[in-house]
Each structure stands twice: as C-alpha cells, then as structure tokens.
Amino acid sequence: MTDPVSHRQALAVEPFAVLSRVPAIGNLILGVRADGALLEGIGAIETATLEDGFAVLRGPGRETRLELAAIAQIVTDQMVMKNVLPFLEILDSQGNTIAKLTALDGLEGFDAALDGLARTPLDAAPAAARPGPGDEPADGPLKAAEAAGKPVTLQAVKTGVVHRWTGTLTSVSFSHGFLNAMQPDMHLHIRAGAITAWNRESVDGSDVFSAIDGAGKAIGLTLTAEAGALAG
Structure with missing residues (x-):
C-alpha cells in the first residue's frame, strides 16, 4: 500500500x-x-x-x-x-x-x-477515528429554543478558543447518530451519547444551559437565552 x-x-x-x-x-x-x-x-x-x-x-x-x-x-x-x-x-x-x-x-x-x-x-494527517453508536443525546434546551422561536447564543469553549453564534434555531433533529441543528450560517453536530443532561444557571438576566456528559462533566458547549424565554 x-x-x-x-x-x-x-x-x-x-x-x-x-x-x-x-x-x-x-x-x-x-x-x-x-x-x-x-x-x-x-x-x-x-x-x-x-x-x-x-x-x-x-x-x-x-x-x-x-x-x-x-x-x-x-x-x-x-x-x-x-x-x-x-x-x-x-x-x-x-x-x-x-x-x-x-x-x-x-x-x-x-x-x-x-x-x-x-x-x-508535512506528512498527511492520519484518518480520524469514528466513534461507535450511542444513545440519542439530551436535547432539552435546543428543542425548547426551537419551539420558542427566541434568539439564543450557542458557545463552544476549549483551551485556546471561545467560539459563539447568536440566532434563532429552526431545525433540531437526530439522524445517523448525531443531534443536528442546521442553519444557513451555523451547523451544530452532537455525537450520540455525548450529552446526558444540561445544567441551568441564571447569569446577569440570562439562563445559561451547560451540556453535561455521562461522567457529570461539562463538555464546553453552552446555550444562553433571555431569562425565562425557554420556560415550559
């Protein structure tokens, strides 16, 4: 080869x-x-x-x-x-x-x-490993934001970077092992099993939902909405 x-x-x-x-x-x-x-x-x-x-x-x-x-x-x-x-x-x-x-x-x-x-x-990068199948990830605040039709901010944080998008979610669905939110100016893909819960806290008049994995650890993805906008 x-x-x-x-x-x-x-x-x-x-x-x-x-x-x-x-x-x-x-x-x-x-x-x-x-x-x-x-x-x-x-x-x-x-x-x-x-x-x-x-x-x-x-x-x-x-x-x-x-x-x-x-x-x-x-x-x-x-x-x-x-x-x-x-x-x-x-x-x-x-x-x-x-x-x-x-x-x-x-x-x-x-x-x-x-x-x-x-x-x-440089030498070619090795092919990325493909994760195995898992349970459908928790989608609570994402589906609530879609239903509410109110602006939210999605943010991904890891060492060295803070990356955010603000807009209105219109399409959240689970397919082929991923929970997806697809917008013309944003795509969010969450691997099956990556999120088991979302922690909610109030910060400066906003509700901040933090994605939590099966070990109880925040993965670095948050959704922020106006306080009470996603209630119910």
Whole structure:
C-alpha cells in the first residue's frame, strides 16, 4: 500500500500574520469541537482584529476568540468532496486541533489570501477515528429554543478558543447518530451519547444551559437565552 499524497503544509509565521488574512478567504466554515460536539459558523469573516492577546474573528452573528499564546502551529491542508476544499487547521503544542477553517470558495481564492506566506511540506494527517453508536443525546434546551422561536447564543469553549453564534434555531433533529441543528450560517453536530443532561444557571438576566456528559462533566458547549424565554 502506498502512502497517501500529502497536501499538508506548515505556515512558519506568527499566528496573527495568518489569521489577519482570513477575511480575504471568503466564505468558510469555522469549526470548534467541544468534547463530542462540533459548532460551526458559516459565511465570510468580516473582520480579524488583535485584542489583548487574542485574534478575534467576526462575522454576522458570529465571533471567535483565539488565544495567540495557545497556538503552536497553523497548517494548510485540503479534502476532496464534490470539489477541493482547502482548510487551515490551528493546533496547540500537543498537536490537538483548536479550530479548523474550511474555505468554501475554492483553492484559488484560498491560495491568493495566503500568498507570500512560506509553507513547509508535512506528512498527511492520519484518518480520524469514528466513534461507535450511542444513545440519542439530551436535547432539552435546543428543542425548547426551537419551539420558542427566541434568539439564543450557542458557545463552544476549549483551551485556546471561545467560539459563539447568536440566532434563532429552526431545525433540531437526530439522524445517523448525531443531534443536528442546521442553519444557513451555523451547523451544530452532537455525537450520540455525548450529552446526558444540561445544567441551568441564571447569569446577569440570562439562563445559561451547560451540556453535561455521562461522567457529570461539562463538555464546553453552552446555550444562553433571555431569562425565562425557554420556560415550559
């Protein structure tokens, strides 16, 4: 068996020098994984600013704060669906992915946005392991938000990043082992069994629901609504 052809390359520059170019990439999917949940913001990033040691990427209803000190490497790679989809992967010092930005407008615009940045070839990344089947995850506040038709904020937090989307949920359903919330500018995918409960607390006039796994641990995904908006 031959090794797969690698398109993976390291960008050997200061992280904000790369992230400041993200608005030029155009439409993209910016995904952050909490433990068992993937929150993706979809659309163009309008601004990339440097704020107190964070690169802050903003688009309509979306904000991602990336801690520059937590970023050890940024690599480019690509996957082939119907078209070639190039992406940036932001990694910590252990090689774990902090965030992934997948360009939707093709390779040409992606390469143009990163023009002039030196790249070093890397071996292809190993295929990600696929989790086994599990129970349907608890969906209480997600379904309540869909029924209420009120704006909510979804937030995924892990070391090095805070990623949030604000809008009105219109489609929450379980299919093929995942609980999904699908919007034109956001996708949320929660693996079967990843959430067994949601803890609710009141914070500054809002209800904050934190997703909890089977071991009683918060996975880093929250849903925030106006106090009482999701009651009943």
